[in-house]
Amino acid sequence: MTFQTEDNKTDVVVPARLNTQAPIHELLANRRSPRAFSEQPIDSEKLASLFEAARWSPSSANEQPWRFIVATKDDSRVFSALVESLMEGNRRWAARAPMLVLALAQSTYTKTGTPYQHSWYDLGQSVALLSVQASALGLAVHQMGGFDADKARQLLSIPEGFEPVIVFAVGYPDQPATLPDDLRKREQAPRSRKLLQDLVYTEEWGKPSYHIRTQNSLLTQPSTN
Numbered sequence: 662m663t664f665q666t667e668d669n670k671t672d673v674v675v676p677a678r679l680n681t682q683a684p685i686h687e688l689l690a691n692r693r694s695p696r697a698f699s700e701q702p703i704d705s706e707k708l709a710s711l712f713e714a715a716r717w718s719p720s721s722a723n724e725q726p727w728r729f730i731v732a733t734k735d736d737s738r739v740f741s742a743l744v745e746s747l748m749e750g751n752r753r754w755a756a757r758a759p760m761l762v763l764a765l766a767q768s769t770y771t772k773t774g775t776p777y778q779h780s781w782y783d784l785g786q787s788v789a790l791l792s793v794q795a796s797a798l799g800l801a802v803h804q805m806g807g808f809d810a811d812k813a814r815q816l817l818s819i820p821e822g823f824e825p826v827i828v829f830a831v832g833y834p835d836q837p838a839t840l841p842d843d844l845r846k847r848e849q850a851p852r853s854r855k856l857l858q859d860l861v862y863t864e865e866w867g868k869p870s871y872h873i874r875t876q877n878s879l880l881t882q883p884s885t886n
């Protein structure tokens with residue numbers, strides 16, 4: 662798998678480790694969560710495109726509950742606050758990325774004030790779309806639940822009514838060799854997923870759907886009744 666960096670200056674090659682059961686778009690196939698990030702900054706047009714992709718995400722009642730606090734290395738106070746709020750295991754690699762983002766979700770519906778049960782779901786979708794846009798731009802996103810939301814709230818003066826949900830790093834993927842040994846091994850480990858037949862059902866809970874006919878022979882025979 663090859664990641665193109667800005668202006669095709671460098672290609673960062675990582676092993677082709679994706680074992681898909683059906684064809685998927687290359688933007689999705691290329692998406693992954695690296696820990697090795699280049700320090701190359703993200704230009705402002707690309708940065709705006711990322712959040713534009715998130716903005717056009719669907720949401721319950723079109724509430725658009727997502728908010729983002731974005732920091733590049735130019736925003737040293739906010740960048741440091743985000744780094745400080747990360748768990749140590751994430752801080753070690755994420756601090757090198759050129760951009761960190763805190764993603765937040767609105768807790769109640771604006772119109773009714775009632776609890777917004779799908780706000781995290783909606784935020785997650787917007788970050789997913791942002792990640793695909795990143796993939797299209799040769800960038801990568803690595804999301805991190807491993808952060809202290811209370812600390813982030815305090816350091817960044819987050820108002821009531823918004824919940825810090827995730828921090829993510831964005832940047833150009835770099836060679837795994839730039840990582841310390843333990844992280845490099847994780848970066849190069851084969852990626853794995855549950856099988857489609859364990860996830861998609863039709864007739865009965867837990868029984869592989871007959872709709873899923875994969876290109877390899879991993880799927881058990883569909884039921885004939």
Ligand SMILES: Cc1cc2nc3c(=O)[nH]c(=O)nc-3n(C[C@H](O)[C@H](O)[C@H](O)COP(=O)(O)O)c2cc1C
Pocket residue numbers: 692693694695751803804805806807808827852
């Ligand atoms: C909600 C969420 C929380 C995550 N938290 C962390 C984290 O704290 N640290 C980390 O290194 N990766 C984290 N990840 C990244 C996942 O580990 C990663 O997406 C998963 O292993 C699949 O790898 P891939 O994204 O390269 O396909 C998180 C991802 C999500 C969506």
